[in-house]
Amino acid sequence: MPRALRPARCAVLSILLAIALSWVGVLSCGGALAYPTAPLSWDRALLSNLSAPSVGPGGSTSVSFLLNDPSSLAAPLTDVVLTLEVYALNGFPGDAVGPVPVADPPVLENATGSGTSVNISLVSLAPGSSYLGSIPVTTSATTPAGTYAVRTALSFVENSTAYRFESRGWFTESAWENATVQANGTATINASRLGVSGIVPETAVYVASSVWPIAWAVIVAVGLVLVGLGAWLYFRRASRSSSGAANVPDPGATHAPKAFGRSRSKPGDSRSN
Numbered sequence: 526m527p528r529a530l531r532p533a534r535c536a537v538l539s540i541l542l543a544i545a546l547s548w549v550g551v552l553s554c555g556g557a558l559a560y561p562t563a564p565l566s567w568d569r570a571l572l573s574n575l576s577a578p579s580v581g582p583g584g585s586t587s588v589s590f591l592l593n594d595p596s597s598l599a600a601p602l603t604d605v606v607l608t609l610e611v612y613a614l615n616g617f618p619g620d621a622v623g624p625v626p627v628a629d630p631p632v633l634e635n636a637t638g639s640g641t642s643v644n645i646s647l648v649s650l651a652p653g654s655s656y657l658g659s660i661p662v663t664t665s666a667t668t669p670a671g672t673y674a675v676r677t678a679l680s681f682v683e684n685s686t687a688y689r690f691e692s693r694g695w696f697t698e699s700a701w702e703n704a705t706v707q708a709n710g711t712a713t714i715n716a717s718r719l720g721v722s723g724i725v726p727e728t729a730v731y732v733a734s735s736v737w738p739i740a741w742a743v744i745v746a747v748g749l750v751l752v753g754l755g756a757w758l759y760f761r762r763a764s765r766s767s768s769g770a771a772n773v774p775d776p777g778a779t780h781a782p783k784a785f786g787r788s789r790s791k792p793g794d795s796r797s798n
Contacts, residue, residue, distance in 0.1 A: 560689045563716075598684075602682070605681040616674060692726060
């Protein structure tokens with residue numbers, strides 16, 4: 526090879542190597558173009574009707590959901606996997622990434638196991654069909670009260686193409702802002718910058734402190750006691766004096782009121798006409 530061509534060849538190889546390394550870096554970091562971008566209508570149709578239940582420490586509840594195959598798709602969805610994960614306590618979505626910073630968080634359950642993260646797998650969803658499901662949630666007596674954010678992720682294959690949708694809680698604040706705010710401040714949504722096909726909703730489980738039900742029961746009980754005491758004092762005053770003796774009729778009264786509109790002039794008289 527002529528010596529004059531060697532620098533050009535090295536430059537081309539360097540450029541190709543830099544491009545390849547940049548693509549590897551993007552994909553390994555979960556950056557742009559990791560999954561194909563889906564139509565925005567899929568975001569609203571695929572996962573819906575997520576419940577947000579409340580439960581007390583030591584109790585149980587469930588998170589329900591509805592999976593849909595948009596009727597616009599010609600091929601069924603296969604290898605469908607829905608992931609739910611408890612990831613933050615009293616945090617705005619995206620503030621916390623990783624395990625919940627408490628010793629006894631709510632536990633999610635599926636057919637094979639339990640933990641802060643579970644998967645629901647379906648073989649397929651036919652075009653236009655839906656699947657209504659639920660995930661049991663249990664708490665221990667020592668679960669701290671508060672709102673536990675639950676992020677979701679949905680992956681499937683449609684027409685030999687793999688898609689993945691994630692909720693807000695999977696992304697850091699900076700990554701989310703970079704994908705949802707344009708340079709002029711206009712709101713947008715650019716799923717390719719997040720490395721996903723689209724965005725799905727997430728939910729939360731509210732663990733209520735057991736102190737409030739007890740306090741409410743005490744308030745109601747005290748109220749009932751006061752009402753009963755007031756009624757007893759009222760009728761006691763109407764029938765007896767404060768010393769407990771029977772009330773003495775007014776000597777000046779000559780007629781006692783009757784329930785039927787007439788009165789007797791004195792004890793023993795018959796009803797007058």
